[in-house]
Amino acid sequence: METKASASESKATLDQFQGKYLTFMLAEEEYGLEIMKVREIIGLMDITKLPRTPKFVKGVINLRGKVIPVVDLRLKFGLPETEYTDKTCIIVVEIAFQGGTHQMGIIVDEVSEVMNVTSDELEPTPKFGVALDTEFILAMAKMKDSVRTLLDINKVLSGDEIAAMSNAAKV
Amino acid sequence: MSISELMDKLSEEAVFLDPGNLASCGKMLKILDKMDHPAIEKEKGTLKGLIETMIMQDLEGGDVTIEQINTSVETIQHYLRNPELAEAAAAKEAAAAPAVEEAAPEAPAPAAVAQVAENEPEPVDDAELVADFISEAREHLDSIELNMVEWERSPEDKEIINSIFRPFHTIKGVAGFLSLKKINHLSHQLENVLDEAREGKILLTPELSDLIFDGVDVLKAMTDTLEKALNEGAPEVLFSANVGKVEQKIDMVMNASRPIVDDVSVPAEKPAPIGEILVQEGKLQEKELTDVLEKQKKTEERKPVGEMLIKEKKVTPRDVRDAIRKQGENTKIKIEKYIKVDTHKMDQLLNMVGELVIAQSMVTHNPDVEGITNQRFIRDISQLTRVTTTLQEISMSMRLVPIGQTFQKMNRIVRDLSRKAGKKINLVLQGETAEIDRNMVEELYDPLVHMIRNSCDHGIQTPDKRKANDKPQEGTITLKAEHVGGKIEISITDDGEGLDRERIMEIARKKGVWTDEEPPDNKTLDNFIFAAGFSTAKKVTDVSGRGVGMDVVRKAIEKLHGNVETISNPGKGTVFTIKLPLTTAIIDGMLVKVGSERYILPTLSVRQLVHAKKKDITSVVGRGETVTVRNHLLPVVKLQEFINIPGSCKNSWEGVLVVLEDVGQEIALQVDEVIGKQEVVIKNVDERFTVRNGVAGGAILGDGRVGLILDVRAIFDTRLNDEKSIIEGVK
Numbered sequence: 001m002e003t004k005a006s007a008s009e010s011k012a013t014l015d016q017f018q019g020k021y022l023t024f025m026l027a028e029e030e031y032g033l034e035i036m037k038v039r040e041i042i043g044l045m046d047i048t049k050l051p052r053t054p055k056f057v058k059g060v061i062n063l064r065g066k067v068i069p070v071v072d073l074r075l076k077f078g079l080p081e082t083e084y085t086d087k088t089c090i091i092v093v094e095i096a097f098q099g100g101t102h103q104m105g106i107i108v109d110e111v112s113e114v115m116n117v118t119s120d121e122l123e124p125t126p127k128f129g130v131a132l133d134t135e136f137i138l139a140m141a142k143m144k145d146s147v148r149t150l151l152d153i154n155k156v157l158s159g160d161e162i163a164a165m166s167n168a169a170k171v
Numbered sequence: 172m173s174i175s176e177l178m179d180k181l182s183e184e185a186v187f188l189d190p191g192n193l194a195s196c197g198k199m200l201k202i203l204d205k206m207d208h209p210a211i212e213k214e215k216g217t218l219k220g221l222i223e224t225m226i227m228q229d230l231e232g233g234d235v236t237i238e239q240i241n242t243s244v245e246t247i248q249h250y251l252r253n254p255e256l257a258e259a260a261a262a263k264e265a266a267a268a269p270a271v272e273e274a275a276p277e278a279p280a281p282a283a284v285a286q287v288a289e290n291e292p293e294p295v296d297d298a299e300l301v302a303d304f305i306s307e308a309r310e311h312l313d314s315i316e317l318n319m320v321e322w323e324r325s326p327e328d329k330e331i332i333n334s335i336f337r338p339f340h341t342i343k344g345v346a347g348f349l350s351l352k353k354i355n356h357l358s359h360q361l362e363n364v365l366d367e368a369r370e371g372k373i374l375l376t377p378e379l380s381d382l383i384f385d386g387v388d389v390l391k392a393m394t395d396t397l398e399k400a401l402n403e404g405a406p407e408v409l410f411s412a413n414v415g416k417v418e419q420k421i422d423m424v425m426n427a428s429r430p431i432v433d434d435v436s437v438p439a440e441k442p443a444p445i446g447e448i449l450v451q452e453g454k455l456q457e458k459e460l461t462d463v464l465e466k467q468k469k470t471e472e473r474k475p476v477g478e479m480l481i482k483e484k485k486v487t488p489r490d491v492r493d494a495i496r497k498q499g500e501n502t503k504i505k506i507e508k509y510i511k512v513d514t515h516k517m518d519q520l521l522n523m524v525g526e527l528v529i530a531q532s533m534v535t536h537n538p539d540v541e542g543i544t545n546q547r548f549i550r551d552i553s554q555l556t557r558v559t560t561t562l563q564e565i566s567m568s569m570r571l572v573p574i575g576q577t578f579q580k581m582n583r584i585v586r587d588l589s590r591k592a593g594k595k596i597n598l599v600l601q602g603e604t605a606e607i608d609r610n611m612v613e614e615l616y617d618p619l620v621h622m623i624r625n626s627c628d629h630g631i632q633t634p635d636k637r638k639a640n641d642k643p644q645e646g647t648i649t650l651k652a653e654h655v656g657g658k659i660e661i662s663i664t665d666d667g668e669g670l671d672r673e674r675i676m677e678i679a680r681k682k683g684v685w686t687d688e689e690p691p692d693n694k695t696l697d698n699f700i701f702a703a704g705f706s707t708a709k710k711v712t713d714v715s716g717r718g719v720g721m722d723v724v725r726k727a728i729e730k731l732h733g734n735v736e737t738i739s740n741p742g743k744g745t746v747f748t749i750k751l752p753l754t755t756a757i758i759d760g761m762l763v764k765v766g767s768e769r770y771i772l773p774t775l776s777v778r779q780l781v782h783a784k785k786k787d788i789t790s791v792v793g794r795g796e797t798v799t800v801r802n803h804l805l806p807v808v809k810l811q812e813f814i815n816i817p818g819s820c821k822n823s824w825e826g827v828l829v830v831l832e833d834v835g836q837e838i839a840l841q842v843d844e845v846i847g848k849q850e851v852v853i854k855n856v857d858e859r860f861t862v863r864n865g866v867a868g869g870a871i872l873g874d875g876r877v878g879l880i881l882d883v884r885a886i887f888d889t890r891l892n893d894e895k896s897i898i899e900g901v902k
Contacts, residue, residue, distance in 0.1 A: 048877040049768060050856075051814035052864035060856055060869055060877045065526045067854040067869035067877050102857055 014122045017139045021117055023148055024091065025110040027079045032117070032141060032150040039092040039103060041111055044084055061105060063092065070105035071157065082109070097158040104157055117141045117150070177206050178251055182348065185244040196222050199240075210250045218243040241344055293351055293408050298401060304345050305398050308354075311338035312387050312394070313580070319383060320582040326375040335383075336365040342390070353410045354393050360421045361386045367425070377590075382420055384583070389417050446480070455486055514609075517570060521756055524566045525852035531559045532873045567754060570610070574652045574661070575603030577612050581623050581650060588627040595644055596631050598623075601651035607659055608754035611731050615661075615751075618724040618735075622663050622747050623648065625721070630667030630745055640742070642666065658733075658759075658775055661749040670739035675699050697739050698835035701725040725834060729884050732758055732773055732853075732867065736835045750775060758853050758880065760870070762846040763829065765810045765818040769878050770842075771851055771870055776883040778830040778837060780845060785824045796823050798839050800830060805839045808886055813865060819843050831883050838887055849873075853880065865889070 021032035022041075047059040047070055056075035060067050070090060075081060090105040123140040138150040184199045199222055203215055221240050315338050322331045339362040346354035361383060367373040393410050400408035446464065449455040463479050480486050534540060535552055543549070578600045589596040607615070631637075631646030638644055649664040672693070679685040679699045690696065700721045728735045733751035752758055752775055760771035779800075787799045788807070796807040807828065811818030820826035820843050828839040851870035854877075861867070867882035 046876045048869075048879060049816065050860055050864065050866060050879070051816070053860055057860060060860075060879075062871050062875055062877045065522070065529070065854070065871060067856050067871075069857045069860045097859075104857070 014124060014139055015119045017122055017150060018117055018119045020114055021141070021148075021150060022091070022114050023112040024089070024108040025112060026073055026077070026108055027082075030112065030146060030148045031108075032115070032148045033091065033093065033153055034138075034150075035114060037093045037095065037153050039094050042090050042092065042105075044088050044090060044107070058107060061090070063103070063105070066103065068092070068103045068105055070107060072107045073156075074107070074109070076106075076156065085109075093153050093157070095154045095157050097154075106153075106157070115143075123147075174206055174208055174251065177202050178248055181206070182244055182248060185241055185348075196225060206247075208251060211247045214243060214247050214250060218247065238340070238344065241347060245347060293353065293410070294406065297349070298404075301349060301397065301401055304349055304351075305394055305401070307345065308342050308390070308394050311342055312391055313576075314338055315387055316384070316583050317579050319380060319387075320586055322375060323380055323586070329369060332365055332369045336362060336369060339365060351397070351408075353414050354390060354397075357386060357390060357393075357414055357418060360418055360425075364421055364424060373424070379424060382417070382424060384587075385417050386421070389414055449480070449486060449490060455480070455490075518610075521566050521570060522852075524563050525756065528559055528563050529852065529871045529873075529875075531555060533875055536873050567757065568606075570608050570754065570756070571606035572609045572612055573604050574607050574612065574615075574659070575600070577616055577619065578603050578650050578652070580616070581619065584620055584623055585627060585648065588624060589631075592628065593633060594627070594631055594646060595634055596627055596646045596648060599647060599649045601649060602653045605652040605654055605659055606753070607652075607751070608756065610756075611751065611754070614727065614731055618727040618749075619650075619661075619663075621721075621724050623650070626663055626665040626667065626745070626747075630665035630669075632668055640668075654753075655750075659751050659753055661751070663747040664744060666744040669741040669743055669745050670697055670700065670737070672696055672739075672741065694736075694738060694835050697737050700737065701735065701834045732775065734776060734833050734883075738835075756853060757850055758870070760849055760851045760880065761829070762849050762872075762878070763810070763827075763842040764844040764846055765814070765842055766816050768814075768816060769846065769872065769876075770810070770814075771849075771878050771880045772829060772831070772840075773867075773880065773883060774848060776831050776833060778832045781828040781830060781839065783824045783828050783839075785822075788823045798823065798828060800828075800837075800839065803837065805830065805837050807839045807841060808889070809841045810881075811841075811843075813840075813886060813889060831886065833883055833887050836887060840886060851878070851880070 020035040022035050022038050023030055023032045025031075042063070045061055047061055049059040050057055050069070056072050058070045058072050060069050072081075084107075087110040088107060089111050090107055091111065092103055092105050094101050094103050096102075121141050121143060123142050125134050125137045125139060127134065136152055136156045138152045141148045141150055181199060181202045184195050184202065200219065203219055203222075206215065218240065221243055225237075225240065315335050318331055318335045322328070322335060325331065339358050343355055343358040343362055346352075346358060364373065364379070364383065368375060368379075373379070393414070396410055397408050446455065446460045450457050450460055466479065481488050535556065540552075581600075582598055585596050585598040588594075626648050631648065632640070632642075634644040637646065647666050650661070651664070652659060652661045654660075675696055676685070676690060679696070679702075682702070684699055684702050685691060701724070702722065725735055728749055728751070731751055733749060735747065735749045737745060737747045739745040752773070758771070759774040761774050761777055763770050763772060781798070781800055783798050783800075788796055789799070789804075790796050797804045798807050799805075807823050809818070809820075809823070811820075818826075820841065823841055826841055826843045827845050828841055829845070831838050831840055849872075851872070854869040854871065856866060856869045856879075865882050865885040866879050868880045869877045870880055872878040
């Protein structure tokens with residue numbers, strides 16, 4: 001009985017993740033981002049380095065007069081660094097943090113498509129066997145040919161590491 | 172039109188009603204005629220009567236009548252909402268009818284303003300109106316404070332009393348209209364006090380002015396409470412009970428026996444009397460006027476001149492009306508040629524103009540565009556440049572406000588502090604017209620208060636001590652602002668006892684701010700007070716001396732991209748100098764290059780540029796390198812090491828040394844190359860990425876790339892930290 005109850009409960013939590021996702025490639029894996037969080041996709045541009053920041057922080061860019069920070073998602077996830085190509089993109093996302101919204105750019109290998117994820121295709125995050133910290137994952141989407149990791153981009157970009165960065169600096 | 176619509180129209184007219192506005196009066200009468208409701212019959216009559224008197228009245232005591240009209244309109248509104256009350260109140264109404272203050276000045280607050288039960292929540296009805304009221308009330312309260320200080324200086328000046336009376340009156344009126352009973356009641360009482368004072372029935376004593384200040388404080392607190400309720404979207408607001416105390420005190424003052432002053436009742440400066448206007452217009456002979464005036468003096472009632480003139484058939488009612496209008500026009504001395512603009516919109520506009528300037532420079536500096544030799548094109552593009560530059564200047568100036576407003580607020584602080592501490596302090600304001608970014612004005616208020624407090628508390632001595640030191644008993648603090656080469660310098664000078672250098676040294680050693688055997692020079696020593704947790708006050712007063720003061724000041728000023736320093740003359744006094752850019756939106760920057768990256772240093776902090784020779788550089792074991800500039804030994808910081816990117820200069824005598832200054836300290840920053848000076852629009856960078864890593868903000872450079880503005884203080888701090896860690900390492 002109990003297991004059934006928790007199963008239906010987790011089904012309910014999973015259902016809230018159905019909807020449209022922007023998918024992109026990162027080191028041969030496919031990931032999804034909630035479309036509502038995506039502001040725009042831009043090609044790679046000149047990035048100004050920020051001193052004394054972790055390696056995954058590539059620096060800041062001029063997005064039509066706004067200065068926004070850019071994070072290399074490969075480095076953030078601890079994946080091997082590669083040369084940027086013409087397909088390398090910056091996805092500008094809007095994340096909620098400390099009561100405000102911030103725009104940030106994330107560098108990905110390649111943007112694939114916008115897809116609709118239905119509740120049938122959603123699977124809970126496996127407890128092991130994923131290279132990524134499970135905290136960053138909303139759910140998995142099982143499509144006909146592949147499995148995509150749906151990211152909790154808010155957590156990725158406001159998580160401990162970045163918070164620690166500013167905390168460490170404050171001391 | 173339904174009765175409630177009519178009511179709205181009526182209230183609307185009542186709000187905009189001012190003496191002499193006959194059109195409004197007429198409209199109100201028309202609306203009243205249309206309003207038909209049993210509950211309001213009686214009050215309708217009263218109001219009609221009031222409006223008619225107002226039309227006829229030659230403006231004497233015009234204020235009182237408007238107030239009565241407003242009260243009456245309120246009553247009608249009230250009865251319309253609760254018709255059953257009308258009857259119940261009928262008995263009371265006789266008492267509630269607005270008592271004419273002139274007739275019974277000794278009477279307690281007119282019963283029309285009903286006593287409010289303690290702590291009864293009051294409705295917050297129309298959010299927009301309430302929001303307007305809040306900002307308006309704050310302005311008025313500020314102006315009251317300023318004028319109160321003036322009044323204390325020249326207690327005889329009736330015009331000043333008037334200028335305190337008027338804002339209270341406005342607050343009262345609008346609060347009443349918005350059914351904010353407590354605010355309405357308190358401001359009404361304060362207004363009564365001032366009315367008495369205006370008529371010379373009550374004299375300005377320190378107690379009285381304290382009372383009014385207290386009242387202002389309570390009103391301010393209530394405004395804050397109201398704003399909070401409004402922001403939270405609460406339907407009601409509950410004011411705390413401290414209102415009662417002040418009101419009781421006011422009652423006491425009002426009822427206390429007063430010095431009997433002969434009924435001189437010098438009327439406050441009034442606009443030219445109607446009679447004179449009529450004579451000027453040629454509608455009346457001077458002789459006729461004096462006759463009527465004589466007659467007016469003889470009669471008991473003292474009827475308005477206008478009314479008498481009409482009765483005597485000397486002039487037509489139309490002439491009197493025109494004269495009243497003219498009088499009204501003359502009264503409005505200043506027609507404000509300002510419009511209020513949402514600050515958010517202003518900021519947006521400025522941002523966009525900033526963008527425009529950048530876009531313009533990006534287009535004109537595009538290599539392809541620069542290659543165009545077409546004469547006409549070159550002319551057009553230079554025209555474009557001119558227009559954008561002018562546009563930028565104008566929009567920048569729109570944001571600038573005189574610093575005087577902020578300065579004047581210090582008057583009250585000095586007044587309160589000197590009274591509390593039993594000192595005599597005179598605050599002298601200079602350069603009040605110097606303009607500064609309005610966003611900065613707000614940010615500047617707290618640090619200024621802090622420093623003024625500091626000067627009052629630690630600087631100026633008690634009168635006895637001053638006398639013993641051969642100084643005038645009254646201390647002087649001078650607050651001065653002046654424009655110095657594209658930036659503003661604010662100085663606070665006191666003629667007090669100066670900084671206690673021995674004590675500073677003692678604390679500096681204790682806190683590890685200074686570890687050398689040799690004491691530092693006086694300037695460096697004085698500026699130690701800006702270090703964190705530094706306080707020389709031996710006893711903590713409730714004014715200052717908790718050891719956070721000057722540190723907070725420094726941080727606040729640095730946030731505005733400015734710097735602060737102090738120099739003291741023992742026994743003679745202390746000077747604090749704040750240097751600020753005129754605006755926080757644009758910074759005058761020096762563009763420097765390290766490796767492939769460009770950085771911006773605020774020109775405000777740049778003292779000079781030095782090409783050092785090898786012999787100028789000395790290396791001290793454990794202390795890093797130093798350079799001799801103007802016979803001073805300055806620590807050298809290499810920018811490439813600070814930001815940790817490879818630069819092209821290995822040795823300190825290569826490249827350029829930029830001498831930076833901050834709180835009296837100097838440091839030499841080595842860069843590969845200085846590209847030039849440029850005005851840049853400051854862009855905020857996500858704070859999480861810039862905390863204490865030496866970046867104060869970003870800016871879009873001419874080529875569209877982001878340049879980072881360096882935080883000069885952070886550069887100083889790393890150097891100091893490095894030194895400390897090296898010293899600790901040796902130990």
